[in-house]
Amino acid sequence: MVENETIILSTTNLAIGYLTNRSKLVVASDINFELKKGQLIGLVGANGIGKSTLLRTIIKVQPVISGNITINNQDLISIDSTDLAKQLSIVLTEQLTSKNLSVYELVALGRHPYTNWIGNLTTSDENIVNNALKLVNISDLKDKKCFELSDGQFQKVMIARALAQDTDIIVLDEPTTHLDMYHKAYILKLLQHLAKETGKTILFSSHEIDLAIQLCDTMIVMTKEAVICDQPCNLISNGVFESLFPKDLISFDNATGSFRVSK
Amino acid sequence: MRSNKSYNKQLALLTAALLVCFLLNISLGSIRIPINEIVSGLYGSAENKTWQIIIQDFRLPKAITAILVGSGLGVSGLLMQTLFRNPLAGPFVLGISSGASLGVALVILGSGLFGGILATYLVSKWSIVIAASIGSLLVLIAVLAVSSKVRDTMAILIIGLMFGSITAAIVSVLSYFSTAEQLQQYIFWGFGSLSNLSWNELTIFFGLYVIGILLAIFSIKDLNSLLLGDNYAKSLGLNLKQSRMVIILSTSIIAGTITAFAGPIAFIGLAIPHLTRQIIKTSNHRVLLPAVCLYGSIVMLICDSIAQLPASDYILPINAITALIGAPVVIWLLVRQRKMMF
Numbered sequence: 380m381v382e383n384e385t386i387i388l389s390t391t392n393l394a395i396g397y398l399t400n401r402s403k404l405v406v407a408s409d410i411n412f413e414l415k416k417g418q419l420i421g422l423v424g425a426n427g428i429g430k431s432t433l434l435r436t437i438i439k440v441q442p443v444i445s446g447n448i449t450i451n452n453q454d455l456i457s458i459d460s461t462d463l464a465k466q467l468s469i470v471l472t473e474q475l476t477s478k479n480l481s482v483y484e485l486v487a488l489g490r491h492p493y494t495n496w497i498g499n500l501t502t503s504d505e506n507i508v509n510n511a512l513k514l515v516n517i518s519d520l521k522d523k524k525c526f527e528l529s530d531g532q533f534q535k536v537m538i539a540r541a542l543a544q545d546t547d548i549i550v551l552d553e554p555t556t557h558l559d560m561y562h563k564a565y566i567l568k569l570l571q572h573l574a575k576e577t578g579k580t581i582l583f584s585s586h587e588i589d590l591a592i593q594l595c596d597t598m599i600v601m602t603k604e605a606v607i608c609d610q611p612c613n614l615i616s617n618g619v620f621e622s623l624f625p626k627d628l629i630s631f632d633n634a635t636g637s638f639r640v641s642k
Numbered sequence: 643m644r645s646n647k648s649y650n651k652q653l654a655l656l657t658a659a660l661l662v663c664f665l666l667n668i669s670l671g672s673i674r675i676p677i678n679e680i681v682s683g684l685y686g687s688a689e690n691k692t693w694q695i696i697i698q699d700f701r702l703p704k705a706i707t708a709i710l711v712g713s714g715l716g717v718s719g720l721l722m723q724t725l726f727r728n729p730l731a732g733p734f735v736l737g738i739s740s741g742a743s744l745g746v747a748l749v750i751l752g753s754g755l756f757g758g759i760l761a762t763y764l765v766s767k768w769s770i771v772i773a774a775s776i777g778s779l780l781v782l783i784a785v786l787a788v789s790s791k792v793r794d795t796m797a798i799l800i801i802g803l804m805f806g807s808i809t810a811a812i813v814s815v816l817s818y819f820s821t822a823e824q825l826q827q828y829i830f831w832g833f834g835s836l837s838n839l840s841w842n843e844l845t846i847f848f849g850l851y852v853i854g855i856l857l858a859i860f861s862i863k864d865l866n867s868l869l870l871g872d873n874y875a876k877s878l879g880l881n882l883k884q885s886r887m888v889i890i891l892s893t894s895i896i897a898g899t900i901t902a903f904a905g906p907i908a909f910i911g912l913a914i915p916h917l918t919r920q921i922i923k924t925s926n927h928r929v930l931l932p933a934v935c936l937y938g939s940i941v942m943l944i945c946d947s948i949a950q951l952p953a954s955d956y957i958l959p960i961n962a963i964t965a966l967i968g969a970p971v972v973i974w975l976l977v978r979q980r981k982m983m984f
Binding site for chain 1 (some may be wrong): 724727859860862863866867868869870871873874876877878879880881919923924925926928983984
């Protein structure tokens with residue numbers, strides 16, 4: 380099990396936020412965590428605490444304010460976009476410009492970092508795409524157009540696209556929004572399965588704390604005071620979840636590992 | 643893949659249709675020339691010498707111009723719609739045609755300022771082409787300079803519209819101080835025209851067109867990434883600023899050249915990509931780009947044939963015909979499909 384201990388992504392004294400011309404707005408600082416190969420990591424926290432900012436900084440959409448992020452022992456800043464595309468893939472909440480593509484075509488876009496100037500798929504590319512479709516159980520949707528799909532199906536397609544990109548890390552920003560309870564559990568369960576099956580490190584942000592506690596290997600909890608990264612059981616016994624939200628409405632029940640509405 | 647084959651079949655059919663339209667376009671006009679004579683006329687061996695001249699010096703260059711204009715405007719419209727994620731974008735959203743109009747307006751309307759003798763010299767065919775080129779080139783440089791600074795793609799769209807407003811305002815001021823003849827000449831330029839291009843002009847036109855189209859072909863992969871949105875495209879390793887630059891450059895070269903040689907031809911650039919997406923149901927640019935070229939050429943050839951009013955001496959303004967014929971077709975397609983493909 381030595382391989383499972385390989386650190387894929389780590390941050391040291393990371394501060395995240397927004398840089399404007401004259402000032403910088405720090406959203407969170409002192410972020411230190413290590414994400415290992417084959418792990419499923421859930422990122423939770425209240426609205427506006429900076430979950431998206433953290434993910435956007437990791438996927439290099441936003442600059443690091445201070446400290447650093449290391450991916451496969453390389454500083455994120457020194458990785459150029461073509462190399463990063465082979466190490467990190469993303470699933471975002473934003474709408475696609477066009478859904479007028481077949482599922483296969485969309486998943487095949489994940490091969491772009493590897494294909495030639497006009498995007499020709501080789502046989503091995505096609506195999507990887509088909510394999511990604513199979514892993515996510517959507518091989519039968521292959522020829523459907525993306526606009527014909529339900530939200531749950533479409534989320535699976537986007538996950539398959541990220542898988543086809545064949546990266547060590549997949550980052551998902553709130554993959555369970557707009558989904559019903561069943562599909563929320565289904566998608567997170569699927570991510571857990573994929574992390575085990577493919578050895579990829581999967582980091583997602585979510586408001587489904589209950590589900591995340593049950594499925595994740597590691598969780599990153601963002602509170603106003605600190606950013607804590609640990610195994611879910613340790614987080615519960617340390618009482619981290621209790622400090623997540625103001626206590627006037629909901630409180631965390633250590634016994635069941637879920638939130639209850641205060642009476 | 644099954645779907646790829648069906649795309650290829652559609653493209654082959656379109657190519658055949660283009661060939662038919664091409665021959666018909668040459669055949670129809672104030673004098674009708676039989677199709678079999680056209681084929682020999684193209685090789686320079688028509689029996690009738692008049693027909694030979696008509697084909698060689700008038701109809702053939704006009705038909706080629708129609709193909710270049712139709713396919714070029716279609717492609718640049720497609721590039722802009724994908725880049726700006728906006729179904730209302732067309733080749734001229736960046737202010738290219740406004741720049742060209744300003745150049746032409748300065749030459750035609752402003753010629754009074756340069757004095758009488760100079761004026762007649764200035765308002766020749768080439769001076770209009772050059773003025774239009776310089777005008778669109780200046781706008782192009784301004785847009786490129788801005789786009790290298792701006793991070794948000796949508797901002798470029800607004801800036802392009804602003805350039806359009808500025809040039810329109812200057813044209814209004816110029817028109818206010820112009821004579822009726824000058825205004826008429828300016829308006830006639832605005833009607834657009836596919837005829838009157840000599841082989842020399844056509845060679846230059848073709849050369850620039852090829853450069854623009856090559857840039858578009860090199861952008862196919864980037865355009866497909868952009869279908870996912872800017873952030874996804876970046877995560878696939880796309881250099882957003884660079885590919886945006888290439889796409890804008892391609893559009894500007896194509897649309898600028900067309901405006902310089904054929905006038906500001908509206909509608910085609912906006913409508914052809916929609917027409918194509920309604921019929922060939924995909925956004926994959928590897929299929930869409932050639933399809934848009936073919937559809938654009940076919941529609942332009944048909945519009946030109948209608949504008950010539952077969953068997954009469956009248957020629958209607960091409961700009962009016964494209965919208966008169968094209969708009970109902972697009973409306974009909976959208977109503978029939980009940981859904982806009984994008």
